[in-house]
Amino acid sequence: MKNEENILQQRNIKPTAMRLLVVEKLLKQQYAISHKELAEQFENADNVTLFRTLKTFLEHKLIHTIDDGSGVIKYALCQSGCNCDLSELHTHFYCTECKHTFCLNETEIPNIKVPQNFKLYGANLVLKGKCDKCNK
Numbered sequence: 615m616k617n618e619e620n621i622l623q624q625r626n627i628k629p630t631a632m633r634l635l636v637v638e639k640l641l642k643q644q645y646a647i648s649h650k651e652l653a654e655q656f657e658n659a660d661n662v663t664l665f666r667t668l669k670t671f672l673e674h675k676l677i678h679t680i681d682d683g684s685g686v687i688k689y690a691l692c693q694s695g696c697n698c699d700l701s702e703l704h705t706h707f708y709c710t711e712c713k714h715t716f717c718l719n720e721t722e723i724p725n726i727k728v729p730q731n732f733k734l735y736g737a738n739l740v741l742k743g744k745c746d747k748c749n750k
């Protein structure tokens with residue numbers, strides 16, 4: 615079985631040609647990608663199908679969204695077994711030179727205290743700086 619097919623089946627997503635292609639792209643990406651950037655790589659695919667594919671992937675927690683402050687939502691693959699729970703969230707890194715956003719999967723978001731009776735649902739921690747390539 616192909617790796618991409620395996621990844622989809624682990625998340626109970628039926629492998630279709632489009633889905634396999636999108637996973638393949640996401641696997642190759644070193645950084646998070648926006649819907650527009652993804653669409654540009656699929657000249658022949660229609661936007662609706664692509665959008666639905668991303669929606670399915672989100673629902674099955676194969677990918678997560680990142681709001682890096684650039685005004686455009688970006689998408690990146692989740693690590694295998696990720697449930698996108700608050701305790702599993704990781705930090706993101708936005709490079710101000712190349713404008714790419716990276717998942718820092720090894721850097722968890724620290725336990726943040728909220729006031730009494732406040733309920734925390736999510737957290738978005740974006741670090742800013744230069745990535746390894748831009749910092750050379």
Ligand SMILES: [Zn+2]
Binds near residue numbers: 698
């Ligand atoms: Zn996740």
Ligand SMILES: [Zn+2]
Binds near residue numbers: 744
């Ligand atoms: Zn960079």
Ligand SMILES: [Zn+2]
Binds near residue numbers: 678680705706
């Ligand atoms: Zn991420």
